[in-house]
Amino acid sequence: xxxxxxxxxxxxxxxxxxxxxxxxxxxxxxxxxxxxxxxxxxxxxxxxxxxxxxxxxxxxxxxxxxxxxxxxxxxxxxxxxxxxxxxxxxxxxxxxxxxxxxxxxxxxxxxxxxxxxxxxxxxxxxxxxxxxxxxxxxxxxxxxxxxxxxxxxxxxxxxxxxxxxxxxxxxxxxxxxxxxxxxxxxxxxxxxxxxxxxxxxxxxxxxxxxxxxxxxxxxxxxxxxxxxxxxxxxxxxxxxxxxxxxxxxxxxxxxxxxxxxx
Ligand SMILES: Cc1cc2nc3c(=O)[nH]c(=O)nc-3n(C[C@H](O)[C@H](O)[C@H](O)COP(=O)(O)O)c2cc1C
Numbered sequence: 001x002x003x004x005x006x007x008x009x010x011x012x013x014x015x016x017x018x019x020x021x022x023x024x025x026x027x028x029x030x031x032x033x034x035x036x037x038x039x040x041x042x043x044x045x046x047x048x049x050x051x052x053x054x055x056x057x058x059x060x061x062x063x064x065x066x067x068x069x070x071x072x073x074x075x076x077x078x079x080x081x082x083x084x085x086x087x088x089x090x091x092x093x094x095x096x097x098x099x100x101x102x103x104x105x106x107x108x109x110x111x112x113x114x115x116x117x118x119x120x121x122x123x124x125x126x127x128x129x130x131x132x133x134x135x136x137x138x139x140x141x142x143x144x145x146x147x148x149x150x151x152x153x154x155x156x157x158x159x160x161x162x163x164x165x166x167x168x169x170x171x172x173x174x175x176x177x178x179x180x181x182x183x184x185x186x187x188x189x190x191x192x193x194x195x196x197x198x199x200x201x202x203x204x205x206x207x208x209x210x211x212x213x214x215x216x217x218x219x220x221x222x223x224x225x226x227x228x229x230x231x232x233x234x235x236x237x238x239x240x241x242x243x244x245x246x247x248x249x250x251x252x253x254x255x256x257x258x259x260x261x262x
Contacts, residue, residue, distance in 0.1 A: 042152075045090040045139045055156040057140060060091045062098035062152070066222050073221045080226025081175045083257030088180040090139040092223050093132065094152065096256060099219035100183065100212050101130055103149045114150035119212040122204035127191040128212055129248060135163045136180040144184075144242060162241055169237035170230055170253055179255030183216060183227075184238075185209060186248035209251050216254050226259030 046058040068076075099118055106115035113126050121127070130147040132154055134140045142161035145154035166184075167176040176182055187209065192200035213229055220227040230253040238250045 045094075055141065055143075055159070057090070057145070057154050059094035059097065059152050059154065062095050062102060068222050070218075073218050077217050077221045078226075079217075079228040080259040081173075081228050082260050083175065083178045083180070083226060083255070084260055085136075085178070086180070086258040087136040087138045088225060088256060088258065090137060092225060093134070093137050093140070093181060093256075095223060096183070096216055096219050096225075097130065097132070097147050097154070098152065099215040101126075101128060101147065101149055102152060117149065119208070119215055121208045121211075122192055122200065123195050125192045125195060125200075125204075126208075127187045127189060127200075127205050128208055128251075129186045129188060129244075130212075131157070131184040131186070131242060131244070133162055133166060133182040133184060133242075134180075135161045135182075158243060165241045166238065166253065169241045170233035173230055173232070175228060175255045175257075176230070176253060179257040181256050183252075183254040183256065184242055184250070185213070185252040185254070186242075186244050186250050188248055190247070206251070213252055213254060216256075220256055224258075225256055227254050227256050229254055 042058055042061045045060055048056040048058065102118050103115040104118055112124050116124060117126065132145045132147060133143075134145060135142055140154075141156070141159070143156050144158035144160075144162060145156050147154055163177050163179070163182070166182065167173060170176055187205050189201050189205055192204050192208070194200075196204055216227055217229070231251070233250070233253065235250050238253075239248075242250070244250065
């Protein structure tokens with residue numbers, strides 16, 4: 001009888017331990033699944049490099065929560081031209097590119113080039129092209145990259161740090177040489193003029209640019225980074241340095257960096 005009770009107790013203990021182990025494993029599995037679900041898609045920069053393709057970085061997923069209110073950002077925004085030697089992070093670059101032209105409502109229709117964006121565009125024609133001249137961005141090789149909104153990626157087009165050359169082409173505006181990175185805007189006018197004719201070329205493309213560039217100003221301010229819209233440069237020189245296709249028109253350079261006096 002005593003032996004039988006002992007065997008019974010041992011078996012119950014074992015069953016209890018197995019049950020507990022299953023419960024613990026299930027809890028761990030479920031919490032891992034939940035945390036995966038609640039995390040943004042890409043926390044880190046992912047570099048894709050294979051022999052046939054250009055070096056590409058999948059940028060960290062942008063955040064839609066910030067520390068500063070829109071009103072404070074508007075009140076503080078300034079053109080800032082004096083930067084420190086510090087690097088900026090891939091996350092900061094990602095956030096600025098997303099603010100400039102990131103996709104907020106994906107659309108399959110090829111007419112929308114991936115979907116509707118943070119910035120409005122005349123007839124959703126999206127004539128702007130954004131390049132990044134990365135000089136001192138942690139985790140990103142120096143060079144010139146084209147921003148691809150679909151997939152929130154940057155694809156390398158030149159594998160050299162061209163800050164000095166771009167600075168020279170932009171009337172030696174020193175901020176370009178010092179900035180950790182510069183956004184470079186060009187426009188493919190035909191995307192808008194095919195639909196709107198001269199109204200597109202005389203008004204809409206530059207209106208689109210203003211919307212997008214203002215987002216860069218505001219996002220930079222919200223991240224405690226400095227930027228300045230630069231429209232004064234020699235078009236042909238800038239086109240040569242950045243090697244942009246003939247049909248693209250250079251419009252703005254926006255250096256981005258940590259600024260002095262923060
Ligand atoms: C179309 C445009 C072109 C500009 N080009 C330059 C430029 O080439 N160099 C520069 O230092 N600032 C440039 N700026 C920045 C203005 O000088 C700046 O916005 C103005 O002085 C007001 O200062 P704030 O932006 O701090 O309010 C430009 C601004 C705009 C809107």
